[in-house]
Amino acid sequence: MSKYRLTLMGAADHRCSRYHGENNFMKNARIAWLRLVVLIILSICAGANCAYSQSTNSSNTPREAGEPYPNMPSIAPIGVRIDKYLDVPASAKGPAIDSAKGYRLQDLGKGLYMITDNAYQSMFLVYDRGVVVVDAPPGYAAHIPQAIAEVSDKPITHIVYSHSHIDHIGGAKALGGQPVIIAQEETLRLLKRAADPNRPLPTVTFSDKYTLRVGNQVLELSYHGNAHEPGNIFISAPAQRVLMVVDVVFPGWMPWRRFALAQDIPGYFAQVEEIRKMGWETLVGGHVARTGTHADVDVQAEFNQDVKQAAATALATTKPGEGLNPLDKANPWAGFDNYIDRVAAQCVNTLAPKWSSRLAGFDIYIWDQCFAMEQSLRIE
Ligand SMILES: [Zn+2]
Secondary structure, eight states, X not given: OOHHHHHHHHHHHHHHHHHHOOOHHHHHHHHHHHHHHHHHHHHHHHHHTOHHHHHHHOTTSOOOOOSOOTTOOSSOOTTSOOSSOOOOOGGGOOOOOBTTTTBEEEEEETTEEEEEOSSBEEEEEEETTEEEEEOOOTTTGGGHHHHHHTTOOOOEEEEEOSOSOHHHHXXXXXXXXXXXXXXXXXXHHHHHHXXXXXXXXXXXXXXSEEEEEETTEEEEEEEOOSSSSTTOEEEEETTTTEEEXXXXXOTTBOOSHHHHHOSOHHHHHHHHHHHHHSOOSEEEOSBSSSOBOHHHHXXXXXXXXXXXXXXXXXXXXXXXXXXXXXXXXXXXXHHHHHHHHHHHHXXXXXXXXXXXXXXXXXXXXXXXXXXXXXXXXXXX
């Protein structure tokens, strides 16, 4: 076992003591005991010339982790187990779902409803002769007809796809019938490629804007370019003052890892700003336990700017090659890995004091955000 792992255990103990109030004496005793066990194992290995010491001498055998970088954050990096994640702040929570039904229906006004299982969100709009469904997450799509039946006896006549991802529309086929399916043309392209029977191809596509008028109800669909993925659209219900944009803003939460897997990070930052400037009262983000407000979007935009600043400063002030094993000097990818790791560590350290208790999931995805940000700043 390497010193690095021992140090990580020390770091994990540190988190334990901070969040569970573990007694310092017990903590120190446990670390001392672990160190003793490791020392005994290492001395037995040295005496017996065991497989471990032989393997670390071979240049073609992956080595164990080395000494940690200086000033490693106490938040475990990617791939290291976290003993106890930070508590979810009250501001990130929403109303409970009905456990018997498995979903929650939220009235957004004038015939528009949000359905959620408190992890995913979709909508439906009731008009005089039918219902327009917006997204069908496979996790609860089987409940969508039941949710509609709570407020209407009309059939599903239309489905709008926010984007092509299976986790948001993979329940479309199961809704049955022959609905008109509307999506941006890039979504059609991606769905043709996916050839997934659970995601039927759109029957109506558009490039920039599409206004869906059904009875006296209106949905305005618009495409603002690539950010999360090509074809991801803004869905506005002007009479209800509701805007739905999926996988961009996560009210109360950190974005999912790497800015929710944004395929274009500058585009992603720009769309958060666009959402911020638009007129609406309720944001449906496609995820988490509640709808969003303008204050949520302001927080997300502020977080984005802070990550950008922290990563830019870390890129400018971190010296390449420091602490790199001289045997790796001719390996350019090793040099980058060493540099980028230290940039990300500095970025995490910069952001933790302000943000760790402000956005849920900070400890889970902050390393991912810092890696994605420094990568975007270097090459985009
Ligand atoms: Zn998505």
